[in-house]
Amino acid sequence: MAGSALRRLMAEYKQLTLNPPEGIIAGPINEENFFEWEALITGPEGTCFEGGVFPAKLVFPSDYPLSPPKMQFTCEMFHPNIYADGRVCISILHAPGDDPMGYESSAERWSPVQSVEKILLSVVSMLAEPNDESGANVDAAKMWREDRNEFNRIAEKIVRKTLGLS
C-alpha cells in the first residue's frame, strides 16, 4: 500500500481528471512522481488577465495534506500577490502560524480540508482580484492601486507572451 500522501494525491488527480474545474488543468509532470505537478490556469474572464494561459508548478511536501504545497508560476507574471520569481503568495498556501505577511486570518489558511482544486480556484480569483495589501510584488501592488491602466497594459503583454504572440 502506498503512503497516505501519495494515495491522497492520486485521489485528487483522479478527481481533477474526472471533473475538471473550468479553465484549470492540473496533473503530475511525470506519473512516476506524484509530488510535482504542473498546472495550466486560464486567466479569468473580464479581467486584465483574460485569455492568458499561465503555466505553474506545484511541489508537494512528503506529509502533503498536513502541510501545504508550494506553487510557482513558470511564466513571467506581474501581480501583487506573485513574487518576481513566480512564487504565489496567498493565504491558502500557508499553514496557520506561518505568516509571511502578517495580515491573514487563520480561517483561510491551509488545512487538510483544502485541496489542489481549491488552491487553483483561489489562484484564479486572486488573478481576478489582487490583494494589494500583500507585498509579494510591491511594484505591482503599487501600480495596481495607483495606475490601473499601466497595470492592465503589462498584464496584457504577459497574456500575449503566454500565448506565444509576441
Next chain:
Amino acid sequence: MRAASITFISLALTSAVVGNAFYHKKQFYPSVVYITKSNPSMAVIYIQALVVVVLMGKLMQKVFFGQLRAAEFEHLADRSWYAVTETCLAFTLFRDDFAPRFVAQFILLLFLKAFHWLAEDRVDFMERSPIISWIFHLRVISLMFVLSILDLYFVNHAYESTVSGGASAQIVFGFEYMILLMIVVNIGIKYVLHTIDLNSENPWDNKAVFLLYTEVVMGLFKVVLYFTFLIIMVRIFTLPLFLFRPMYYTLRSFRKAINDVILSRRAIRNMNTLYPDATPEELSAADNVCIICREEMLTASKKLPCNHIFHTSCLRSWFQRQQTCPTCRLNILRIPGERNTAANPAAGAEAQAPHAPDVPPVPHPGLQNPFVNGVFPGMFPFWQQQFNLQPPNPLPNQPHHPPGHPPQQEPSTSSGSASGPQPGLNAMPPPFPPMPPGFGLPFFYPPFPPTPMPPPFGIPPPMPPPGLAHLNDEELQRMECAAREGIAARLQCLQNIQQLLDAAVLLMQQYSNAAATAATNLVHVPLVPQMPTASAAPTAATPTSSTSSSSSNASATIPSSQPSSSTNRNTPANVKTHSSEVPSSSRSEELKASTDVKISPRSEGTPDSTATSSSPSVATGLSREQDEIRRRRLQKFSGNPEPLD
C-alpha cells in the same frame, strides 16, 4: 558535451606525457621516474586521475541510480558545495599530512558521501512514486550493501592506522565513515519500513511512529558521535571548525525529532482520552469520507467535540502539527478542558451560556424550578403540609457534593437554610427518587389513549440523593471543597438539573401536542404538576394524581388572570423562558411555537447535536424534530454518568 571534451583533452594530454616519457626512456621504470620528476607531467597525471575518478563516479551513478531526477541533482549540488568547503577547512588543520594520498582519500570520501545522500533521496522517493520496480529494489539493496561494506572497511582502516601509527588525520576519516555508516543504517531502516508498507494490503498507520522513533535513535547516536569526536579533536589537535555546521544541523534535527515524538505522544494521549470513537452508525452515515486522506472511514475513527469525524491515524498526524479541528478549526485543546473535565467552571459556563440561555450553568442561589416557583407561586402550598414533601431547595446545596455523593437533602429540616426567597412556595422537590423506568408513566400519559406519544422518561432521571446521615464527616467536608472534584460534582448536579428541566419542557411539549391532536381544550394542563408528582416520594404518587387533576383546573385559570410579568417574580432572568411559556400552555398552538424555539437553541449546547439549522424548520417537521430531540435527550441521559447512590 563539455564533460566529454574535458575527458578527451585530459586523455590526450596524459597519452602525450606518457608517450613522451616512453619515447625518451624506452623502458617502464625510467619512464615512471621521469614523469614523477617533472612537475607539469605530474599535474597532467593528477588531472587525469581526477577525471578517471569522476568518470567512475558517473558510472557508479548510472549503475546504482540510473538517471538522476532534477530534485536529486539540486540536492546533491547544494550539499556538495558545503562538503567541499568543509573539506578545505579540514585541510588547513592537517597541513602536515598534506599529500596526494591524503587528497585522494578526501576526494573518495566526498564521492562516498554523495552516494549516501543520493541513496537517502532515493529511499525517500519510495513514498512519492506509485511505480516502484524491481530494478529500484535491486539497486537500493545492492547500493546499501556496497556502501556499508566500504564504510566498515574505512572505519576499520582508520582504526588500525590510528592504533599503529598514532593520532593523525585518519581519526577524521574514521569518524566521517562512522557517520556515513549511521546514515546507511538509517536508510536501511527506512527502506525496510517503506517496503513493508508498500507490500501490505492495508494502510500501515504506525509507520509514521516507527519512522519518528528511528529518527530519534539515529539522531541520538549521531549527536553522541559528534560530541565524542569534538572532544577527541580538541584534546589532540585543536578546535575543528569544519565540524560545526554539520554538528549544528544534527543537533537541530535531533531536537526536532524529540519535539515530534513529544507532540505525537501528546496527540495520541489526547486521542485516547478526550475523544470518543465514532460509532458504527456515525461511520455509516452518508458522507463518511475522512477529509484528511479522502478515503472512506471503515476502521478506527475519532469524533471531535465539534462532531467532525476523522481516521484516528490521520487525526494523530494532524494533531502533531496543530491542535485544531481540520474542518472547522475549533481549538480542540481548549474546548475539551472546559467541557469534559470541568476544570474551569466559569469558562465552561461562559462557553455554555450562549447555547443554553435557559439553564444557568453555575450555582445560583435564586435558581428555582420555574414551573413551580415562577409560574404557580402559591398554587400548591398544600402539598407541603399534606404530603410532607421534601423541602424545595435542592439547588443551592447541590453544588457542594463531590462526585459519587449526589445531591441530597436532610429531610424537612433545611427548608429555610439556603433556599429561594419563598421556601414555603417552592413545592419543587429535589431530583427524582429512584423509580423503575415506567413507574411514573400512567401519570404522564394524557387521559386520552390514542395519542402517538412516546413515554417521556424511558430512562430514569438523575439519581436522588441518599440521606445526609449516610455521610461521614470527611465526605461532608469534601462536598464543600473548591477543588476540581468538588467543582466537577457541582457541575454534574447542575447538568442533572438541566436535564430535568429539559425533560420537563419536552414533556410539556408532548402534552400540548397531544392536546392539539385530540382537539380537546380541557385536559392538557396536568403536565405541570407531573414534575412534582413524579419526583415526589413514590408513596405520595397515588394521592397526587387527584391533586394534580384538581390543580389543573386552577392552573388553567392562571394564564388568563396572571400575566407572565407576575410570574417572573422569583425567577432568575435566565430561566424566564421556561416560565413565560407555561401560561400559554392552554393555547397549544402558541406553546408549540414557543417550546420548539426554545428547545432548539438549547440543543445546540449538547455535544451530540448536529442540527443547529433545524430550528427554523420545526414548524413543518414538528414530529420529526421532536423525535430527534427526544432521542438526543435519551442519549444524553444514558451517556452522562449519573451519580451513584
